[in-house]
Amino acid sequence: MKFSLTxxxxxxxxxxxxxxxxxxxxxxxxxxxxxxxxxxxxxxxDLVEEQNLVxxxxxxxxxxxxxxxxxxxxxxxVFGLETEYIPSFIETKTQLQxxxxxxxxxxxxRRESVAELVLLLGAVDNNRSxxxxxxxxxxxxxxxxxxxxxxxxTGQVVCGVRRNGRTYYPPIGTVYPxxxxxxxxxxxxxxxxxxxxxxxxxxxxxxxxxxxxVSMAYNILALGDSSVRQVTFSTRxxxxxxxxxxxxxxxxxx
Numbered sequence: 001m002k003f004s005l006t007x008x009x010x011x012x013x014x015x016x017x018x019x020x021x022x023x024x025x026x027x028x029x030x031x032x033x034x035x036x037x038x039x040x041x042x043x044x045x046d047l048v049e050e051q052n053l054v055x056x057x058x059x060x061x062x063x064x065x066x067x068x069x070x071x072x073x074x075x076x077x078v079f080g081l082e083t084e085y086i087p088s089f090i091e092t093k094t095q096l097q098x099x100x101x102x103x104x105x106x107x108x109x110r111r112e113s114v115a116e117l118v119l120l121l122g123a124v125d126n127n128r129s130x131x132x133x134x135x136x137x138x139x140x141x142x143x144x145x146x147x148x149x150x151x152x153x154t155g156q157v158v159c160g161v162r163r164n165g166r167t168y169y170p171p172i173g174t175v176y177p178x179x180x181x182x183x184x185x186x187x188x189x190x191x192x193x194x195x196x197x198x199x200x201x202x203x204x205x206x207x208x209x210x211x212x213x214v215s216m217a218y219n220i221l222a223l224g225d226s227s228v229r230q231v232t233f234s235t236r237x238x239x240x241x242x243x244x245x246x247x248x249x250x251x252x253x254x
Contacts, residue, residue, distance in 0.1 A: 001161060001168060001245065005224040007114055008037035008105045011217070013121040014090055014133070016044035016067040018201055019148050020123030021057030022210035024071045027121075030218055032079040037105060039082065039116075042068040045089040045187060055203035091129070091186045096120075096136045100143065115142075119220070121213060122147035122172070127182035128189075134173035134180060141165050146216050147172040148209040150233075152200040157212040158230040169229045169245065204235040212240065 011027060013020055024042065031038040048062040048070060062070045072085035090096050100120060104113040120143060122133050130147060137145045137160055145160040149172070160171030173180045212231045219226040233240040 001226055003220045003224045003226065004117060006036060006107070007117040008103075009034065009119070009221060010039045010041070010102065010116040011119045011121060012041045012043065012099050013123055014043050014129060015123030015125070016042050016071050017046060017052070017123070017125070018056050018206040019150070019209045019213070020044065020121075021067065021071060022207050023121065023123060023213050024057070025075050026210070026214045027217065028075040028079045028081060030214070030221060031081060034221060039084060040072075040076075041084045041086065041099065042072045043086040043088070043090050043099070044068040045087060055201060055206055089129075089187045091132065091188060093132065093136055096132060100136065100140070102142075117221075118143055119217060120145045121217075123213070126184050126187065127179045128184050128186045130172055130179050131182075134171055137162060137171050138167070144220060145171050146213055148213050150201060150205040150209045152202050153205055153236045154232070154234045155205055155209050156230060156232045157209055157216065159216050159226070159228065175230060202235065208233050208235055208240070
């Protein structure tokens with residue numbers, strides 16, 4: 001599928017922890033290299049804790065800081081981009097739709113206003129948030145939604161694409177329907193005991209998931225062409241398997 005190489009870009013990432021923390025520095029570097037306006041908004045309501053230093057992209061100096069704030073301030077300053085973050089969890093459809101609404105910017109070459117190309121990156125650790133993203137994606141006229149998820153050694157990244165009100169690449173909730181059936185909670189709904197319990201993950205799995213997300217974003221934004229709809233991976237076998245969108249054969253008229 002082809003994507004514009006001239007439209008301004010807006011990326012909204014939900015989650016700045018295990019996977020999101022490793023996505024952030026490379027996304028800032030990618031946006032820095034683009035020859036067009038670009039925004040990157042990080043969203044997370046969690047604070048950096050001692051246990052996060054084992055596999056997440058934080059340092060002891062970040063302890064007690066909001067995760068989205070720590071990453072946004074660090075890497076936006078390095079690459080000279082505007083610092084944009086929301087230090088809270090996004091848990092309502094109105095919040096998410098407002099964040100994703102494209103801004104129209106004047107293009108001096110075309111001499112007209114052009115809408116931002118919007119990417120939603122899901123780096124969350126609960127299916128309740130994925131269900132929210134799925135609903136918003138299915139109602140969007142145009143949206144690129146890349147979701148990542150992983151356990152201790154395995155995981156998947158799925159890229160959904162909507163254009164002109166039509167779904168071209170299915171999102172995570174369609175590819176893995178059990179995501180929509182899961183009845184877990186939003187982060188703000190968890191008790192202290194529940195929040196302390198999480199599925200085991202590893203630094204290698206988080207980094208592998210992040211690399212797949214960044215690769216997909218790179219293909220879309222830097223190359224303007226992406227045929228990978230999803231990847232699955234295992235860090236135990238050091239194996240990444242993509243699913244490629246097959247090109248349709250042209251049929252000649254009789």
